[in-house]
Amino acid sequence: xxxxxxxxxxxxxPSQTLSLTCTVSxxxxxxxxxxxxxxxxxxxxxxxxxxxxxxxxSTDYNPSLGSRVTISVxxxxxxxxxxxxxxxxxxTAMFFCARxxxxxxxxxxxxxxxxxxxx
Amino acid sequence: DIQMTQSPSSVSxxxxxxxxxxxxxxxxxSSWLAWYQQKPGxxxxxxxxxxxxxxxGVPSRFSGSKxxxxxxxxxxxxxxxxxxxxxxxxxxxxxxxxxxxTKLETK
Numbered sequence: 061x062x063x064x065x066x067x068x069x070x071x072x073x074p075s076q077t078l079s080l081t082c083t084v085s086x087x088x089x090x091x092x093x094x095x096x097x098x099x100x101x102x103x104x105x106x107x108x109x110x111x112x113x114x115x116x117x118s119t120d121y122n123p124s125l126g127s128r129v130t131i132s133v134x135x136x137x138x139x140x141x142x143x144x145x146x147x148x149x150x151x152t153a154m155f156f157c158a159r160x161x162x163x164x165x166x167x168x169x170x171x172x173x174x175x176x177x178x179x
Numbered sequence: 180d181i182q183m184t185q186s187p188s189s190v191s192x193x194x195x196x197x198x199x200x201x202x203x204x205x206x207x208x209s210s211w212l213a214w215y216q217q218k219p220g221x222x223x224x225x226x227x228x229x230x231x232x233x234x235x236g237v238p239s240r241f242s243g244s245k246x247x248x249x250x251x252x253x254x255x256x257x258x259x260x261x262x263x264x265x266x267x268x269x270x271x272x273x274x275x276x277x278x279x280x281t282k283l284e285t286k
Contacts, residue, residue, distance in 0.1 A: 164270025169222035
């Protein structure tokens with residue numbers, strides 16, 4: 061049973077870059093035909109898909125975030141990472157990492173990491 | 180982007196009730212739809228994918244169906260652990276999008 065765990069600073073200053081890492085355990089990030097995704101959820105609100113990465117490094121991003129988002133993968137460490145630049149208070153949210161099946165569904169999730177953007 | 184609209188936004192029900200939640204896509208998505216359950220303080224959990232396929236380990240009281248661009252999640256007999264918020268998600272095209280959620284509350 062694969063498990064995911066987000067980690068990173070819980071507080072980021074406006075205009076700075078948010079960085080989170082998702083560590084995968086119980087299986088190799090390179091096995092199967094899975095993509096690995098980031099999804100965020102502002103408090104009391106719905107879910108927004110941020111983007112995904114394949115173990116080869118191929119990525120797809122949500123255009124709503126423009127060029128602010130970068131997702132990378134380190135297969136040797138069995139983890140993938142999110143960077144979101146030029147953050148504002150509107151980026152305050154719970155950030156989830158998730159495994160995405162070849163059909164496009166999210167079948168395993170991390171518990172989430174709360175990131176607050178504030179000076 | 181494909182917009183996913185859920186109804187109702189909230190619903191009150193009692194143990195043993197049959198509950199139906201609807202999700203409508205702004206354009207045709209075939210059967211590229213999933214349903215998730217989220218409890219407070221937890222990550223979402225995949226319940227149903229491909230509109231009607233039950234994820235492994237999910238109780239059979241949950242079911243999904245499709246009619247055109249309308250999708251339905253049905254809980255046949257509410258159990259205490261079913262009170263949660265439910266989201267639909269389309270996997271037809273990027274960016275993947277979710278419905279706004281339906282909160283299932285106890286009556």
